[in-house]
Amino acid sequence: MTAPLADLGGGVVLRRAVVADLPAVVALLTDDPLGATREAAGPEPYERAFAAVDADPAHLLVVADDGGMVIGTLQLSFLPGLSRGGALRAQVEGVRVAAAARGRGLGEAMLRWCADEARRRGAALVQLTTDTRRADAHRFYERLGYVASHVGMKLEL
Template identity: 70%
Template sequence: MTGAPGPRPPEWGPLPGHRAALRPATAADLPALVELLVDDPLGRHRESTADLAPYRSAFERIDADPAHLLVVAADGPDVVGTLQLSFLPGLARGGALRGQVEAVRVRADRRGQGLGGAMLRWVIEECRRQGATLVQLTSDRSRAEAHRFYAGLGFTASHTGFKLWL
């Protein structure tokens, strides 16, 4: 398996209470992953299925770096969810390892069934297993429903983020 940050592989497999199972994303999943990014109120304005080349390049970089995991929730052959988990070492907080979660998406027909929560509980356990002391994520200010979802999982809105587009 590619992409595992630690000496042991992550615990891949069925998500408790769901038909879907977690596994590493493969290049064959790319069209479905981009569809999940497009099927989003913000993503439909910044993502596109017209040209997969930039996504393919990004996938190859993510897959080649053992600090990053591109995760798929699959129900048989169908990709029904995804997220990226990156492990960031740092000097702050006594040299803490952080788990950074990005691009959490659940297919529209699977939303509201607990799949996203199960995926994030897996993330939290994987971060613990890897020795991370913190799991962090960012969420666009406009995503009030997502903010309630993350708060329900124990995340707190503790910082203000800044971006500089290049």
């Protein structure tokens, strides 16, 4: 196990993911109606993506670890840009907490850690996107101070 990045309370720590965590992370990504329809069938694409993320210091794939069991995950990426006076942005992706672990404040603790880490690295803002069909997620993010300030658009390739 990698060194903890944060203590999330209740015996749960946030730590950098390792390749052995991939099956649990993928299970979290697929454990909802939207994720079940868009995730790959085999491990190879996830192994390639993990290797790329893990090798790049601008990206962190983290897991919430409860005594060796992965019960949450997210990716935090740092994006330099020219807008906003050359501001560094922190992008949060793939936020998931296992259904059985919801309601314990883990998602909130994970996102507060993201904001702290972004500040520590000098980012000007933390941003994320969430599917328009995730009304509960929208309320959750708004409760934490996130503002629906932009309309996101995607082009599937």
